[in-house]
Amino acid sequence: MKWSEITILTTNEAVEPISNILHETGASGLVIEDPLDLEQFEGEGFGEVVELDPDDYPEEGVRIKAYLPVNSFLGETVDEIKQAINQLLLYDIDLGKNQVTISEVHEEEWATAWKKYYKPVKISNRITITPTWEDYKPVSTDELIIELDPGMAFGTGTHPTTVLSIQGLEAYVQPGDKVIDVGCGSGVLSIASVKLGAESVQAFDLDDIAVKSTTLNAKLNHAHEKVTVKQNNLLDGIEEQADVIVSNILAEIIVRFVAEAYHNLRPGGYFITAGIIQNKKQSVHDQLTEAGFDIISTSEMEDWVSIVARKPE
Incomplete structure (x- = not known):
């Protein structure tokens, strides 16, 4: 062919x-x-x-x-x-x-x-992402490995927004947490959440290709029993309560569902946002605070920003 x-x-x-x-x-x-x-x-x-x-x-x-x-x-x-x-x-x-x-x-x-173009990449203190064909061996006892096949996924996890998102998950996901991944793409953030101890993950994406990719990658990483994947527009119609919501999508999309994220978070829960270009940082920040969130941290990598917000208890 x-x-x-x-x-x-x-x-x-x-x-x-x-x-x-x-x-x-x-x-x-x-x-x-x-x-x-x-x-x-x-x-x-x-x-x-x-x-x-x-x-x-x-x-x-x-x-x-x-x-x-x-x-x-x-x-x-x-x-x-x-x-x-x-x-x-x-x-x-x-x-x-x-x-x-x-x-x-x-x-x-x-x-x-x-x-x-694809080699093992250290994403955070504990998580390394490697393509499926690489025979990668952990270098430390607490290292967590995520395998991805870029041929069927939305990238390999090396983009700054993915790095920032995973670093946020590593900082705030606790064992037993319930996580919602909005705009799951390849499913890498859902898988990372499970690797970090989440009890369950609800993964949503409007694109059926993303739903299939997340499903396949979750199985590849033995996380499928804890990851439920569904085609859905953002958080429309979702009533589940979560300890952490993570979303690595464009800032223009994030601001559309800030109020829904606040509703779906338990008091004290965290909203980890990425996919925010520098010149959109303030608009996302303002939308989060207007909805009632407290801004916990802001991280930057190259031209990209991640904002972690917390719902007051």
Whole structure:
């Protein structure tokens, strides 16, 4: 089979929404070439990726690659992708150069080439994310391993918003907690919650591909008995009470369900938010405090922000 490689040169801010667009159109083997991945994140070195070649990365911006089967619908699919990406401008998302190019690759090249970008990554003090094909051995007795297959998931967990979310979970999830994951994507945050001792996780996403990915990854990590996955729009119609709610989605979406998150949290519960670009930090902060939350902490990594809020007892 022949495959078409679609390449989009954009910005770090646009990586996650564009990745979602590509997955929704049936793309496989997503690759994100972000020059910042070549550097260690400041502080404890979380997010360090080793054995990467600088020549594979753009000098400016972020390059996203995905693979589409060559068929009679290819032209229409590419047009749909371009239109959906341009629609992101309505959300004030900086698309950068927004250059889209197409090239043809053979199946054997597609099947192996993108795997070189994914190596085990230390995300927090205790959690390391590794692709399924890597034979990774824990380096400490309390290290927690999450296996992901990037071919079927929404990224590999190396994005700063995922790192910030998992660090927040590690800080606030207690054994026996009930967790809600809003916008579960690959399910990595749901799995991390279980690994950290959560008794149960309710994982919600409007995208059926995300629901399937979370279900598969939860089984892969032996967390499926504690993770319940459901297709749902944010917290609409959800009445379950949680000790922790985590959401790694765009700031524009977070502000839409702050009141619902407050309602679904038990007194003293924590709302961990990420996916917030710097210039949207204040609007999320204001929405949280207006709803009655106390702001507990604000963490930053590159251009991204995570805010942890607490519902008063």
